[in-house]
Amino acid sequence: MEIADAVKKLGQLDIGFYCTHDDYAGARFITLTEEQVLQYAEDPVGYLAKFYGVTKDEYLGWHRSGYRVQCAGKTRSGKRCRGSVARNIEPKEWAALQGSFCHQHA
């Protein structure tokens, strides 16, 4: 059975849909309409990036960073500063804060 047919059939039975992904609080659940299920199934990362208003790279970077923005400054020895600019923030805010500096480098 095609996924579209399966989704339609389940929808007719009043079965709802959601997708889930990790976040800083543990996990997040996002409800999906039948149409959105099909879009999500085509490209899960692309769907979620669009959902949050960021690029795929930004969406993946948000996860990889542990939902934290690291300072863009360098230490005296030339290493990347390990200071935090922000943590436990949403993807759009995370993307906007890239390149920001901690209070020691501001």
Ligand SMILES: [Zn+2]
């Ligand atoms: Zn710093």
